[in-house]
Amino acid sequence: MNRTIEVMKSHRCIRSFEDKDIPDAIIDELVxxxxxxxxxxxxxxxxxxxVRDKEKKRRIAEIxxxxxxxxxxxxxxxxxADFYKAKLAADxxxxxxxxxxxxxxxxxxxxxxxxxxxxVIAAAESLDLGIVPIGGIRNDPAAMIELMNLPEYTFPINxxxxxxxxxRSRQKPRMPVAAFRHDEVYDPAKLAALIDEYDALMEPYLKxxxxxxxxxxxxxxxxxxxxxxxxxxxxxxxxxxxxxxx
Amino acid sequence: MNRTIEVMKSHRCIRSFEDKDIPDAIIDELVxxxxxxxxxxxxxxxxxxxVRDKEKKRRIAEIxxxxxxxxxxxxxxxxxADFYKAKLAADxxxxxxxxxxxxxxxxxxxxxxxxxxxxVIAAAESLDLGIVPIGGIRNDPAAMIELMNLPEYTFPINxxxxxxxxxRSRQKPRMPVAAFRHDEVYDPAKLAALIDEYDALMEPYLKxxxxxxxxxxxxxxxxxxxxxxxxxxxxxxxxxxxxxxx
Numbered sequence: 258m259n260r261t262i263e264v265m266k267s268h269r270c271i272r273s274f275e276d277k278d279i280p281d282a283i284i285d286e287l288v289x290x291x292x293x294x295x296x297x298x299x300x301x302x303x304x305x306x307x308v309r310d311k312e313k314k315r316r317i318a319e320i321x322x323x324x325x326x327x328x329x330x331x332x333x334x335x336x337x338a339d340f341y342k343a344k345l346a347a348d349x350x351x352x353x354x355x356x357x358x359x360x361x362x363x364x365x366x367x368x369x370x371x372x373x374x375x376x377v378i379a380a381a382e383s384l385d386l387g388i389v390p391i392g393g394i395r396n397d398p399a400a401m402i403e404l405m406n407l408p409e410y411t412f413p414i415n416x417x418x419x420x421x422x423x424x425r426s427r428q429k430p431r432m433p434v435a436a437f438r439h440d441e442v443y444d445p446a447k448l449a450a451l452i453d454e455y456d457a458l459m460e461p462y463l464k465x466x467x468x469x470x471x472x473x474x475x476x477x478x479x480x481x482x483x484x485x486x487x488x489x490x491x492x493x494x495x496x497x498x499x500x501x502x503x
Numbered sequence: 504m505n506r507t508i509e510v511m512k513s514h515r516c517i518r519s520f521e522d523k524d525i526p527d528a529i530i531d532e533l534v535x536x537x538x539x540x541x542x543x544x545x546x547x548x549x550x551x552x553x554v555r556d557k558e559k560k561r562r563i564a565e566i567x568x569x570x571x572x573x574x575x576x577x578x579x580x581x582x583x584a585d586f587y588k589a590k591l592a593a594d595x596x597x598x599x600x601x602x603x604x605x606x607x608x609x610x611x612x613x614x615x616x617x618x619x620x621x622x623v624i625a626a627a628e629s630l631d632l633g634i635v636p637i638g639g640i641r642n643d644p645a646a647m648i649e650l651m652n653l654p655e656y657t658f659p660i661n662x663x664x665x666x667x668x669x670x671r672s673r674q675k676p677r678m679p680v681a682a683f684r685h686d687e688v689y690d691p692a693k694l695a696a697l698i699d700e701y702d703a704l705m706e707p708y709l710k711x712x713x714x715x716x717x718x719x720x721x722x723x724x725x726x727x728x729x730x731x732x733x734x735x736x737x738x739x740x741x742x743x744x745x746x747x748x749x
Contacts, residue, residue: 346721371617383507475592
């Protein structure tokens with residue numbers, strides 16, 4: 258329908274980057290689209306840390322469980338869930354800051370981070386840059402907090418690698434759209450057959466890209482979801498003031 | 504730099520819509536960009552419910568605390584945090600689904616919802632549609648679950664109104680970019696002065712748009728954040744299987 262939509266529909270994650278820096282003017286634009294995103298109650302509870310330092314990126318790659326593309330990408334952006342600014346506001350007006358104790362706050366700030374991410378991803382891809390989001394920083398959030406000097410009421414919620422693509426990976430097939438879209442009401446009854454259809458599609462696809470060991474969508478998803486793969490998130494959030502018990 | 508970036512930088516929320524339906528072909532494109540968004544571990548844990556039914560939108564406006572623009576907009580999209588598909592996968596492969604018990608799952612799925620939202624917002628605005636995100640559905644999540652027929656391991660995480668703008672509201676000023684962007688490390692020391700600067704900017708702005716009672720950013724933010732404004736999120740999530748205790 259237009260280029261903005263085409264860019265988003267063509268999205269694929271990039272895990273190999275050229276050794277080429279991103280101009281400052283482009284980084285400024287990525288920051289600008291992130292800040293222009295709508296946010297909950299105008300609380301502006303997201304902050305970015307722009308990382309270009311090679312040694313720091315190498316350390317983040319390690320924290321994220323050995324994701325070498327973090328070290329390779331010229332730019333890593335840390336998205337910070339940030340109620341520290343609200344804490345300063347609370348101190349300024351002399352009232353308590355309660356919201357970080359709630360699951361509602363975790364949801365609201367994570368959605369805000371996601372919208373910012375969506376904007377930065379679309380902007381980067383519209384400029385022919387490639388990206389990959391990095392949830393893996395939540396593998397060791399305490400290490401990220403130390404590395405990034407994050408104060409109370411903040412949490413390193415997600416990362417993003419940005420750079421010039423050095424691979425031409427294919428777009429991964431998604432579930433049939435009927436498994437994603439419902440009209441007027443959610444229809445649980447249609448899903449099992451659509452998942453079977455998708456599993457049958459993914460088996461040859463995964464083999465063709467050398468990931469046959471993942472078997473299919475159901476098996477790969479449950480390999481992640483039959484345990485808590487980042488067990489440090491909950492205890493470290495508590496230490497930062499996000500108690501998630503209200 | 505290009506139109507995609509200009510669209511995102513020009514974002515403002517719209518709360519008044521023309522009485523004009525959105526063509527099916529556009530809705531299909533909004534769904535397509537949402538589904539093309541990157542997502543955590545390819546779990547595809549977001550689903551959409553497309554709502555055009557007038558009576559249903561009227562009810563959602565009520566649930567969200569009287570947000571009349573939901574009834575007025577021709578299209579409301581519900582973003583569902585959806586591990587029900589993973590539950591079907593777990594049953595299929597005969598292993599337990601543990602992840603929804605974790606705060607990590609709440610974060611991962613909320614970020615995914617946010618990225619989808621970001622894509623739909625950018626696509627809609629690139630087509631000169633207006634939007635406003637609706638966190639207010641979390642005011643009474645149990646009512647949304649009933650209205651939308653949501654099964655176990657799902658949660659109504661956010662909404663979005665889409666329509667043809669009938670207002671020409673101004674873009675709200677953001678904090679100075681230095682309060683949003685840090686380089687290499689987070690710098691807490693610079694923030695108090697920047698918040699003072701922003702509060703001083705917001706006072707006359709809020710008066711000029713008839714919202715002088717909000718006073719400034721610090722006061723308005725703490726009016727929301729000195730208590731848990733959606734107290735039903737935590738207990739209703741638990742009932743749906745998101746215990747948030749791991």
